[in-house]
Amino acid sequence: xxxxxxxxxxxxxxxxxxxxxxxxxxxxxxxxxxxxxxxxxxxxxxxxxxxxxxxxxxxxxxxxxxxxxxxxxxxxxxxxxxxxxxxxxxxxxxxxxxxxxxxxxxxxxxxxxxxxxxxxxxx
Numbered sequence: 001x002x003x004x005x006x007x008x009x010x011x012x013x014x015x016x017x018x019x020x021x022x023x024x025x026x027x028x029x030x031x032x033x034x035x036x037x038x039x040x041x042x043x044x045x046x047x048x049x050x051x052x053x054x055x056x057x058x059x060x061x062x063x064x065x066x067x068x069x070x071x072x073x074x075x076x077x078x079x080x081x082x083x084x085x086x087x088x089x090x091x092x093x094x095x096x097x098x099x100x101x102x103x104x105x106x107x108x109x110x111x112x113x114x115x116x117x118x119x120x121x122x123x
Contacts, residue, residue, distance in 0.1 A: 004095050009117030016085050016121075021115060022078040022095030030091045033098050034071060035110065038091035038119075045094065049080060050103030056104035062088070087123040092116040 008020040024034065035050035049069035050058045057069055068081040078095055094117075096110035 001062065004097060004114035006093065006095050006114045006117040008099070009093060009119045010123060011087055011120045012085055014057070014086055014121055014123040015114050017081070018085065018119060019082065019084040020080040020093055020095075020117060020119070024076040024078060024095075024097060026076070029097050029112075030073070031099075031101075032112075033103050035096050035098070036069060036078070036080045037094045037096055037110075038089075039116075040091045043093050045107060047105035047107075048093065050105065051078070052103050054101075056103055058105065060105075069109050082119075083120075085121045087121050090119060090121050102119055 003025055005023045012018050016059040031053050033050055033052045036048040037045045038048050048060055048063055049067055051069045051071055066084045070079045095114045097112040098110050100112045
């Protein structure tokens with residue numbers, strides 16, 4: 001199993017910013033699409049943002065204009081820059097990888113998942 005390890009979660013005030021990182025250790029991820037999903041109790045895991053190896057992105061409507069997904073080709077690190085955070089952004093955030101060459105929101109296509117990192121936004 002190729003590990004995906006998230007970091008950067010924490011507690012922030014509403015309106016604040018936070019950057020999440022995901023270390024993808026393995027050459028296989030260079031050609032993968034990578035994504036951030038989030039989940040709260042009682043809800044299904046949902047796509048936040050995805051990015052292909054070529055930089056094509058896909059965002060949930062609820063985060064467009066506030067979140068930016070990016071990836072570092074040199075060290076296979078995935079990032080999620082979050083700004084203007086709202087209480088509704090509170091969730092466990094997971095990074096995931098798929099062999100698909102599109103920034104898909106279909107959970108079943110993501111074969112590799114990290115353990116998740118908690119983001120809590122206080123209001």
